[in-house]
Amino acid sequence: MPTILGELAGVEARSKRYMELHVLTKIALPLFLSLSLPFARELHQALALALISALACAAAGVPLSALKKYLAVVVSMSAFIVLAFSLFTYIPGKVLYEVTLWRLQAEKGVFEWKIAITDASLRYSTAFILRIFAMILSATLLLASVTDRDLVWGLFSLRMPFGVCVAASLFFRGIHLFVSDFHTIREAMIARGVDFERTPLARRFMLYANALIPLLSLMITRSYEVSLALESRGISPGSRSASGYYTYKMGRSDYAITAAGVGLMLAFAAWGWLT
Amino acid sequence: MASETQAREEAPRRKVTWMHIVTFAFATAISYVLAVVSSLIFPVLGAPGVSALYIAAAIYVPLGIWMGMWGCLAGYISCFFLGLYPSGYSPVQSFVWSWADFIEALVPALIYKGLKAELDFTVKRPRAAKLLPLFISTGTILLLLGVVVQVLWGATFGEPFTTIYVALVYIGTALAAAGIILGLLAGNPRTWAAQILSVIGASFCSGIWGAGTLTIFNFPPPLPAELFWPVFVGWVVGDLIVLSVISTALLMALTPVFKRTGLLVKGWWA
Numbered sequence: 001m002p003t004i005l006g007e008l009a010g011v012e013a014r015s016k017r018y019m020e021l022h023v024l025t026k027i028a029l030p031l032f033l034s035l036s037l038p039f040a041r042e043l044h045q046a047l048a049l050a051l052i053s054a055l056a057c058a059a060a061g062v063p064l065s066a067l068k069k070y071l072a073v074v075v076s077m078s079a080f081i082v083l084a085f086s087l088f089t090y091i092p093g094k095v096l097y098e099v100t101l102w103r104l105q106a107e108k109g110v111f112e113w114k115i116a117i118t119d120a121s122l123r124y125s126t127a128f129i130l131r132i133f134a135m136i137l138s139a140t141l142l143l144a145s146v147t148d149r150d151l152v153w154g155l156f157s158l159r160m161p162f163g164v165c166v167a168a169s170l171f172f173r174g175i176h177l178f179v180s181d182f183h184t185i186r187e188a189m190i191a192r193g194v195d196f197e198r199t200p201l202a203r204r205f206m207l208y209a210n211a212l213i214p215l216l217s218l219m220i221t222r223s224y225e226v227s228l229a230l231e232s233r234g235i236s237p238g239s240r241s242a243s244g245y246y247t248y249k250m251g252r253s254d255y256a257i258t259a260a261g262v263g264l265m266l267a268f269a270a271w272g273w274l275t
Numbered sequence: 276m277a278s279e280t281q282a283r284e285e286a287p288r289r290k291v292t293w294m295h296i297v298t299f300a301f302a303t304a305i306s307y308v309l310a311v312v313s314s315l316i317f318p319v320l321g322a323p324g325v326s327a328l329y330i331a332a333a334i335y336v337p338l339g340i341w342m343g344m345w346g347c348l349a350g351y352i353s354c355f356f357l358g359l360y361p362s363g364y365s366p367v368q369s370f371v372w373s374w375a376d377f378i379e380a381l382v383p384a385l386i387y388k389g390l391k392a393e394l395d396f397t398v399k400r401p402r403a404a405k406l407l408p409l410f411i412s413t414g415t416i417l418l419l420l421g422v423v424v425q426v427l428w429g430a431t432f433g434e435p436f437t438t439i440y441v442a443l444v445y446i447g448t449a450l451a452a453a454g455i456i457l458g459l460l461a462g463n464p465r466t467w468a469a470q471i472l473s474v475i476g477a478s479f480c481s482g483i484w485g486a487g488t489l490t491i492f493n494f495p496p497p498l499p500a501e502l503f504w505p506v507f508v509g510w511v512v513g514d515l516i517v518l519s520v521i522s523t524a525l526l527m528a529l530t531p532v533f534k535r536t537g538l539l540v541k542g543w544w545a
Contacts, residue, residue: 008360027366034365038494070363072315073323080321081499088501107433128499135497136363143360163291167300171352174304205328209521212333213528219301220536227293237296 005143007172009069013145014061017253023146023154025254029056030142032261037134039272043123046130049268053137062144070136074129081128085121087113093120148172156241157248163237166230181218185211289545298538299345302338306331306353311361319509322489322498324354324362324372327513331357332379333521336477339380340387340394340526341533343543347384350376367494375485379514382480383473384543392469394539396527397462404461404527407454407471408519414451415475416512417443423504470523478514482507 006012013019018026033053040049057064067074085091097117104111148169155165189207190196196204310324310331319325331353339346354376358369387394398404421443429436458467486507490498498506533539 005360031366034367035494037365037367041495070361073361073363076318076321077323077497080502083321084499084501088505089499104435106428106436109432111428111432111436124499128497131495132363132497135365135368138365139359139363139369142366163293163296166293167296170297170300171303171307174301175308177301178305178308209330209333209524212330212521212525215305216334216525216529217532219305220298220532220538223294223298223301224536226297230293230297235293237291237293 001147001149003144003147004172005066005140007148007175008143009066011063011066011069011140011144013141014063015059018060018145021257022248022250022254023150024248024250025257026145026150027142028258029261030138032265033138033141034135036265036268037131037138039268040131040134041127041272042275043127043130045268045271045275046127046134050130050133050137052264053134053141057137057141057144060141060145062140066140066144067133067136070140073136074132077132078125078129081132082125085125086115086117090116091118091121091124093118096122154248159240161238161240162235165241166237170226177222178215178219181215182211185214185218188214289541291545294536294538295342295345295540295545298342299338299349302334302346303349303352306334306349307356309334310353310357314357314362317513319506319513321502322506322509324357324364325485325489325506325510325513327509329510329513329517330521332376332477332514332517333525335376335380336383336473336518336522337526337529339384340473341530341539343384343540345540345544347377347380350380364497365494368488368497371493372485372488375481375488378484379477379481382477383469386473386476387469390465390469390472392465393463394526394530394534395463395466396470396530398527399462400460403457407457407461407467408516408523410450410454410457411471411474412515412519414447414449414454415478415515417447418451419447419508419511421447423508427504470526474515474518474523477518478511481514482511485510 003012033049033056036049040046054064057066095116095118098114100112100114102111102113152165152169155168186196189211194207196207199207310326310329313326313328313330314324317326317328319327332350335346335350335353337346338349351373354373355369358364358372359366362369364372386392421440424436424443425440429440455468455471458464458471461467486503488496489506490496490500490503
């Protein structure tokens with residue numbers, strides 16, 4: 001069964017032992033990593049958290065090459081952060097580079113817009129960028145190790161109503177159904193004479209926007225069919241499963257990993273509080 | 276009053292059906308795919324998950340008007356997954372940030388219920404209905420830019436920023452007022468007034484929460500606080516365009532379908 005990130009981007013945790021862990025453990029570890037983020041304010045703290053997140057990913061068998069999928073995110077956020085600390089604000093420190101972009105004599109003083117790079121702004125920027133790595137790695141660890149079946153069976157084992165379990169399952173199936181419906185509608189539009197390659201961008205945008213109407217109509221038709229099927233089997237949204245086919249049990253390694261996650265968060269909280 | 280109470284007693288109690296749940300699940304999936312596509316094709320650079328044309332809003336905002344809380348939940352869950360992938364926010368950051376889309380669907384639902392506006396999008400003057408999104412979105416964007424100029428520079432430096440602020444606010448207000456008049460002429464005045472208020476209210480409320488949780492308050496905010504205004508402006512402008520153009524068109528086209536299929540909810544869930 002592919003994981004959520006496996007279905008979306010082809011990246012999965014390869015460690016068999018990690019994948020056999022209880023679903024709650026697989027959710028808890030990234031959760032505690034992300035709960036440690038607020039305490040990693042300084043450069044060395046952010047670096048430590050990014051390294052621990054990378055180690056957790058490596059231990060779970062998540063290939064660190066998965067970061068390539070987030071390359072655009074990392075580059076654009078890093079550039080934006082550096083710009084924020086050099087273009088939109090001035091952080092006092094040793095000035096490394098300064099240039100005035102615009103100077104205007106206003107009514108109540110001189111308005112100046114300048115790029116000012118100081119050692120403090122570079123330090124802040126690096127800490128922010130390292131935190132981005134930590135947050136991306138924690139999100140990757142979660143999505144690359146949890147399968148949609150994990151979530152659905154996990155909900156069953158928590159004795160959640162069928163309505164919740166079916167909705168979770170249909171959400172993941174719905175992504176593929178939507179993409180296939182979109183291709184059908186696009187082909188229908190092409191068959192009626194629309195040339196997407198020669199159409200200008202603005203017109204193409206409006207064509208795609210118009211395609212939302214048949215897409216939603218198809219969604220309603222499909223919802224009707226699925227809900228009829230569920231009703232004809234006598235399943236009501238509020239009923240709960242009497243017994244699960246699969247029972248999830250927390251093992252020793254589950255408790256150990258969850259405890260390590262809690263310990264990590266407490267350690268970062270103490271470190272953040274002391275500095 | 277007595278007959279009203281009697282009618283309420285006689286009306287069968289509406290229940291959540293599979294149709295509500297299944298439609299919600301599919302709508303969430305569609306919103307997620309559209310959210311990913313729009314944040315990749317029209318990004319607000321440096322703020323992953325924020326799009327200058329967030330087309331997903333055109334799905335869950337009308338869904339909030341048609342199906343109440345189901346639309347709000349569709350917005351929340353699609354945004355939560357968008358936060359995780361491809362935006363790369365941590366699960367906790369994404370949990371906090373995603374309320375922006377919940378709010379975006381909730382505000383129109385509240386406005387429609389508060390104004391007791393009927394979902395009657397019959398158009399009496401098609402030209403007025405066509406011009407309405409243009410006037411409303413341009414007017415509100417100019418107003419927003421005027422306020423940003425005043426807050427950031429006008430208050431501190433005075434002239435010439437104050438003049439720019441005044442000019443933008445006057446032009447923006449005039450255009451928005453023209454848009455409101457066009458809306459009242461387009462069809463059922465109460466419905467269109469609710470729609471205009473919804474477009475503006477949803478964009479601003481979700482923009483404040485969304486840009487705020489990305490830059491000012493989160494665990495921790497992924498971006499520096501100095502980026503609040505660029506992200507906020509990008510967010511609101513994108514939502515204004517999408518909600519006034521696409522979402523209004525979807526409401527006009529699909530409201531009869533939702534009424535026919537019994538998907539329209541009277542309360543919040545059923």
